[in-house]
């Protein structure tokens with residue numbers, strides 16, 4: 001790869017992996033890249049757990065599939081079996097990766113307590129304050145994950161940013177022994193890609209960009 005744009009353009013979501021271990025130094029490299037992302041008020045409001053233990057991965061797979069089944073239970077007779085089977089597969093393919101990185105969000109601080117207290121006097125609570133600031137805690141997590149995905153790709157591995165497992169977020173906290181003040185956000189399965197993804201359609205520059 002010659003330049004940053006090559007790296008950004010060629011990164012793709014990968015959903016099938018070869019059955020090969022990833023050295024710990026490489027996992028640490030991915031996490032290091034994530035921890036240098038920008039974050040609102042430099043909160044660094046993240047925590048990462050790289051799960052290699054097959055039993056723990058299996059437990060997470062089971063609880064995610066169970067959650068999907070529970071949600072779809074009422075509609076199970078109306079929905080085609082093929083939908084149910086593919087839904088289960090799409091929420092649980094992470095379980096076949098050699099490493100699954102779980103991403104949690106911790107409480108973000110705000111650098112200007114005076115401004116926050118004025119907003120609170122005007123009737124805002126913590127949630128509406130976060131809305132005003134476009135949920136900068138979640139945005140920060142996104143920046144960290146994207147850094148991580150690019151580092152993974154640079155090293156020749158593939159990964160997929162998965163938010164669907166968040167439907168079983170609290171149970172994932174429990175399996176990983178993470179207290180609920182840290183909110184589960186995403187799973188990132190990582191491994192050597194077992195296929196080449198189809199080309200993706202990209203919106204034109206005119207559609208998404210202008211200079212005024």
Ligand SMILES: Cc1cc2nc3c(=O)[nH]c(=O)nc-3n(C[C@H](O)[C@H](O)[C@H](O)COP(=O)(O)O)c2cc1C
Nearest residue numbers: 011012013014015090160161162163164165197200
């Ligand atoms: C916030 C976010 C959540 C995502 N969640 C999932 C997911 O749960 N399952 C999945 O298969 N892909 C998920 N993806 C991957 C997207 O489907 C993928 O990035 C998109 O289709 C573009 O393809 P590309 O990553 O190959 O460029 C997610 C991506 C983002 C940014």
